[in-house]
Amino acid sequence: MTLSDPLMLQEAREAPRVVRRQSRENAGAVHALAAAIRERRPPYAVTVARGSSDHACTVLKYALETQLALPVASLGPSVHTLYGAQLDLRGALVIAVSQSGASPDVVENVRMAREGGATTVALVNVEDSDLAREAEFVLPLRCGEERAVAATKSYLASLTALLPVVAELTGDATLKQALEKLPEALERTLSLEDQARDLAERYRFADNLLVLARGLHFGVAQEAALKLKETCGIHAEAYSAAEFSHGPKRLLAEGVPLLGFTSADAAAAATARAYADLSSGGADLRTIGPAVDSTLTTPQTGHALTDPVPSALAFYLFAAHLALHRGLDPDAPPLLSKVTKTR
Known part of the structure; x- marks a missing residue:
């Protein structure tokens, strides 16, 4: 690592x-939070987010539905x-995810939900933000300060912040162990940077790319497409690799390349069959x-809920090097700024 490397x-x-x-x-x-959820027993949950944070919510949706039947x-x-x-x-679990906690529409929805009797939770990086003040x-x-326009560490942290709550509610010792060992798995993922750079090289002239995944990795695929x-x-x-054949597959006749995310969980066999076909x-x-x-x-982490985190990190290494292969600065995407305040 050098200080001349992109912030991304x-x-x-x-x-x-x-x-x-x-x-x-x-x-x-x-x-x-785990104690409140256990006591209040929300019948359902809703997420409020935009951009990368919303893609993290897709992963959290699969986590809550598969582990808590919520x-x-x-x-x-x-x-x-x-x-x-x-x-x-009323009674819902409302989860808002935001790096900055500054987007007015997300803040206003959390305020409405809390005033209406929901249990509101903010996954936020800026702890003195409006969003943090509005959530219960x-x-x-x-993450500390995130300066790159393209969010990386805040997306990864959004994937992991709620998992200890899931582990406490379910008593899942395997998940707790996987979370304890996750930093080591991420260190091993960083050692794959040369491989990620080499893989990115073959896409340097691509104009279009389709990203596929299933299950817990689908939110990572959404994030990959955005990045x-x-x-x-x-x-x-x-x-979704399951939906791809229902129309979008037509684009393969135009020579559009694919990037697929694999898994080692319950979606693994179905995903492998789709990719083989x-x-x-x-x-x-x-x-x-x-x-x-x-x-x-990427390294297996010992639990389905934590496996997407190294996958996403490996993709970020891939994407940053792909930008460099294309002669672009990933820290200075045209027309974009770090914080987007949507109303």
């Missing part, structure tokens, strides 16, 4: 330290802020993830 790379490499600090410093907040829906912030609807969220419970991301647009100027879209049909497909036959194989 420098901040992504902080992931092991961030996750270790989050685990150490959030114990009290985790216990309080249905999760994504709330459209403009339903309240633009259309004026006062949603009935706060799980700080503990490819943001940092590399590539038109990328994310699809695509490859046998001549698709240009490379993969990232914990499956042992991945093009870029």
Whole structure:
């Protein structure tokens, strides 16, 4: 690592330290939130977020639904802020995710939800933000300042902040152990940077890219598609590997390449079959993830909920180097700024 490296790379490499600090410093907040959820027994949850934070919510949706059998829906912030609807969220668990905690529409929705009797939780990096003040419970991301326009460490921290609560509610000792060892897995992921750079080289002239995944990795695929647009100027879209054959597969006839995320969980076999079918049909497909036959194989962490974190980190290394291969600065994407305040 050198100080001349893009901030995107420098901040992504902080992931092991961030996750270790989050685990150490959030114990009290985790216990309080778990106790409240256990006592109040919310019948469902909704998430409020935009951009990378919303993609983290996709991963959290799968986590809450598979581990707690808690249905999760994504709330459209403009339903309240633009259309004026006062949603009935009594008893719901409302989870807002934001690096800055400054987006007015997210803040206003949390205020509405709390006033209406919801249990509100903010996963936020800026602890003195408006969002943190409005939520009943706060799980700080503990990233420190994030200067790169393209969020990396804050997205990764958003994936992990709620998992200790899930572990406490379920009594899942395997998840607790995986969380304890996750910083080590992320350190091992950083050692794959040369492989990520080499894989990125083959996409340097791509104009379009389709990103596939299933289950817990789907939110990582969504994030990957955003980052490819943001940092590399590539038109990328994310699809479920299960849905891809229902129309989008047509694009393969135009020679559009694929990037697939693999898994080592309950979605692994179905994902592998889908990728095998695509490859046998001549698709240009490379993969990232914990499956042992991945093009870029990331460390398995010992639990399905934590496996997406190294996958996402490996992708960030890939994306930053792809931008550099294309002669672009991933820290200075045209037309974009660090904080977007949507109303």
